[in-house]
Amino acid sequence: AxxxxxxxxxxxxxxxxxxxxxxxxSSSVSVYLFWYVQYxxxxxxxxxxxxxxxxxxxxxxxxxxxxNKSQTSFHLRKPSVHISDTAEYFCAVPGGGADGLTFxxxxxxxxQP
Amino acid sequence: DAGITQSPRHKVTETGTPVTLRCHQxxxxxxxxxxxxxxxxGLRLIHYSYGVKDTDKGEVSDGYSVSRSKTEDFLLTLxxxxxxxxxxxxxxxxxxxxxxxxxxxQGTRLTVV
Numbered sequence: 001a002x003x004x005x006x007x008x009x010x011x012x013x014x015x016x017x018x019x020x021x022x023x024x025x026s027s028s029v030s031v032y033l034f035w036y037v038q039y040x041x042x043x044x045x046x047x048x049x050x051x052x053x054x055x056x057x058x059x060x061x062x063x064x065x066x067x068n069k070s071q072t073s074f075h076l077r078k079p080s081v082h083i084s085d086t087a088e089y090f091c092a093v094p095g096g097g098a099d100g101l102t103f104x105x106x107x108x109x110x111x112q113p
Numbered sequence: 114d115a116g117i118t119q120s121p122r123h124k125v126t127e128t129g130t131p132v133t134l135r136c137h138q139x140x141x142x143x144x145x146x147x148x149x150x151x152x153x154x155g156l157r158l159i160h161y162s163y164g165v166k167d168t169d170k171g172e173v174s175d176g177y178s179v180s181r182s183k184t185e186d187f188l189l190t191l192x193x194x195x196x197x198x199x200x201x202x203x204x205x206x207x208x209x210x211x212x213x214x215x216x217x218x219q220g221t222r223l224t225v226v
Binding site: 006009034041042043044045046049090092095100101102103104105106 | 117144146148153154155156157158161171203205207214215217218219220
């Protein structure tokens with residue numbers, strides 16, 4: 001079965017500083033990986049996804065992630081965060097069949113002024 | 114934005130009463146999902162559907178049932194609500210099994226008292 005582990009439940013960072021949110025996955029099949037963002041009181045929206053090809057994936061709002069097969073990781077990065085990036089971030093991997101995505105437990109990104 | 118509407122957005126109900134949450138999509142997506150979101154657990158799959166009248170259980174299906182009589186509607190029923198079902202419920206849709214973005218509704222906040 002596919003699974004993802006988000007290593008940090010909460011990451012505080014100062015505004016304009018860089019940030020990395022960590023995600024490790026386990027999968028016995030071809031890997032597709034996703035990062036979603038959830039702003040307060042809203043649903044989830046896709047930040048970026050890795051399907052194949054270049055291991056560096058660029059997404060919306062200046063975020064990017066790097067797929068590392070040897071380390072089974074898909075860490076999310078942003079070089080300079082803004083107060084508006086305060087949100088919950090979820091890493092996800094497809095399930096084994098028609099059962100949608102399996103999500104990590106989420107990382108709450110807290111931007112400090 | 115994908116057209117996914119959840120109703121109601123907020124509901125307070127008493128223990129032991131039945132509750133039905135509705136998800137309506139205008140995207141003609143084949144796959145639909147119900148998740149619940151709880152602090153420290155991320156999103157967990159309750160039930161999913163891979164076509165009209167085709168549904169299956171997810172990770173946390175006990176106490177829940179679903180129905181899908183039309184492509185656009187996916188109903189989640191709590192047969193006899195319990196306090197442990199107090200949660201935020203999200204509907205999601207998708208067009209293919211893997212490698213595709215899942216589109217989320219805005220969520221329904223359910224409180225069982």
